[in-house]
Amino acid sequence: MEQNTQPLVKHGNNFDLITLWLHDKSPNSRRGYYLDIIQFTRLIGDIPLDQITLNDLQAFSNALGAKGYAVATISRKLAAVKSLLTFSYRVRVIPNNVGSLIRLPKGKDRLAERILSQSQVRAMIDLTSKLRDKTLIRFLYATGARVSEVCALKWRDVQPIRNGRAQVSLLGKGNKTRVVVFSTEMWELLQQLRGADGLNEPVFKSLQKGHLDPSRVNRIVREAAERAGIEGKVSPHWLRHSHASHSLERGAPLQLVKQSLGHSHIAMTERYLHARPDESSALYLGV
Structure with missing residues (x-):
């Protein structure tokens, strides 16, 4: 039997998907995630999520490192992007979850x-x-x-x-x-x-x-x-x-x-x- 590939959400652009993804998160999480995603989208430009490649994710990681962000901060920002891509994959908006291909960097545990x-x-x-x-x-x-x-x-x-x-x-x-x-x-x-x-x-x-x-x-x-x-x-x-x-x-x-x-x-x-x-x-x- 042929698998249903119809999207489970209505969306017009990346912003619609971001809004749907953030909907059930706490206000504090929404603020933090939104700022991280906006930083990512400014780097890749107006590219639909289904056209994002591993190259884009690695370029984002490298850019954060070049700006002097701490490893923990880079990991958090990449985790936000991975979460958005995972959500988009689960609601059938993107055919593949490219976010699963990138590993989050680990720094020294400073707990x-x-x-x-x-x-x-x-x-x-x-x-x-x-x-x-x-x-x-x-x-x-x-x-x-x-x-x-x-x-x-x-x-x-x-x-x-x-x-x-x-x-x-x-x-x-x-x-x-x-x-x-x-x-x-x-x-x-x-x-x-x-x-x-x-x-x-x-x-x-x-x-x-x-x-x-x-x-x-x-x-x-x-x-x-x-x-x-x-x-x-x-x-x-x-x-x-x-x-x-x-x-x-x-x-x-x-x-x-x-x-x-x-x-x-x-x-x-x-x-x-x-x-x-x-x-x-x-x-x-x-x-």
Whole structure:
């Protein structure tokens, strides 16, 4: 029987396909992916996706390298292009998935450099005087939430449970909701911040009383790290990394940490076990 090769979507040009591909992704992912794809399309020009060749992908990779992008950034941008081409292939717009032919470059894994010590996290919290910012930093660390998840929170997403503890419902990647339980102390700090705010108001407000922008959260965390004397471009994601590493060090089950962080695969969570090992063969050399 002859296979149906009719496209599964209506489209007029590359922009239509890009829009369809981005449709179900989170707002944060949409912004990042869109910028990466626009950078690629500027290089190849107005070429339909079904005419893209391996040469085009390699030329994009080489151009990024020539501009001095880090290996991790090049890998992310190529992954975005590969994802778009895979989507286009699955909806039968392109006959072959040329994206499957290019390998993503791998650089040095710098996860260990982005894990703060518990004393550094404590210093960031203690040296931050503004209640909103102090609560925000502590909440990012306590829950391991992504910055986009925290920025979207309303008070209806946070509620008390048994034993004085509380929980938060986070909408993560792939529009998947997960629930993270946190301590009584964190709940009490949130209640100080809330005041008389209603259920539909943002947990973390901007000066204009709307939701905080991710860029503002980045500045708050970076400034807190500078006050604590921490080197490096500390971001909210460092607090997520620290949450994972510290909870595993304190005996949290790997599967529980995976669920709390919203990882799709256990291998993503296992990276934290290898980033901060307790032993190595070097300790047996006596030098």
